[in-house]
Amino acid sequence: MARKGYVHPSRRSGPYSPSRGAFAGQTFQSYRAYQNAHARAKGFGSAAKRLAMPQRVGAKAGMKALTRPSRVRALDALSRMRRGASIGTAARESETTVATIKRYVGNALRKGNGRRILPSHSDRMAAYMEVPTTAGSKFMLVIGSRSRILLNQFWMAARDFRDWGFPEFLAPFEGKTINVEGIEIPLVTDPHILTRLFKEGRMQFESLYAKGLVA
Numbered sequence: 001m002a003r004k005g006y007v008h009p010s011r012r013s014g015p016y017s018p019s020r021g022a023f024a025g026q027t028f029q030s031y032r033a034y035q036n037a038h039a040r041a042k043g044f045g046s047a048a049k050r051l052a053m054p055q056r057v058g059a060k061a062g063m064k065a066l067t068r069p070s071r072v073r074a075l076d077a078l079s080r081m082r083r084g085a086s087i088g089t090a091a092r093e094s095e096t097t098v099a100t101i102k103r104y105v106g107n108a109l110r111k112g113n114g115r116r117i118l119p120s121h122s123d124r125m126a127a128y129m130e131v132p133t134t135a136g137s138k139f140m141l142v143i144g145s146r147s148r149i150l151l152n153q154f155w156m157a158a159r160d161f162r163d164w165g166f167p168e169f170l171a172p173f174e175g176k177t178i179n180v181e182g183i184e185i186p187l188v189t190d191p192h193i194l195t196r197l198f199k200e201g202r203m204q205f206e207s208l209y210a211k212g213l214v215a
Helices: 031-041 047-052 069-082 087-093 098-108 145-164 191-199
Strands: 109-111 117-119 126-133 136-143 177-180 183-186
Touching: 031 047, 069 087, 069 098, 069 117, 087 098, 098 109, 126 145, 136 145, 145 177, 145 191
Parallel strands: none
Antiparallel strands: 109 117, 126 136, 136 177, 177 183
16 A cells, blocks of 8 residues: 555656665666666666566466556457557557557567567467356466457357347357366356356356456
8 A cells, every 4th residue: 555645756856866776875867767777777778668578477477467457458459459450559449558568468469561560360378367167257367369369259159148048149169168277178158057157146257357358
């Protein structure tokens, strides 16, 4: 919890002197100047370039790192890019920045013709999502874009089935599996099981990702 009345150095104007770390006691013209010096000490040209470097967040990073809002928004932007949006448009629609997209999903981006940045066709990034089980939906670690996209499509079909009651909505997903924590598990498509789970309130999917975004 932030201290009452505390203002982060990035929001202050004027000189900045860090009290600890490699630059303790030194005075910089601004907090940004300090950030740039810190970045250069790490081998980066500036703080902005450091932030733009792809950050690998693997499956072993833990829920806190994998569900960080900035990462989830970057995944959402990547999804929008795969549907045809430019990286700038995807950033605006996902309420993030191009630098943040490059930082978290940069390994899934490539340069196209000219200066246009394009998404790769697939990736192996992990995300915590609502996964359907015969006992109800559970937040579990889903691996790879194939599984994330298929799960998203399944939930849209499951919602239609819940609202309209037609098993035909589930037919395209019979026999399909998704990678959950390294294991391929089948999607739940039995209409009787899903109907029971919906009635019991054990099948939740309003928020597919742990922080409410889909990518």
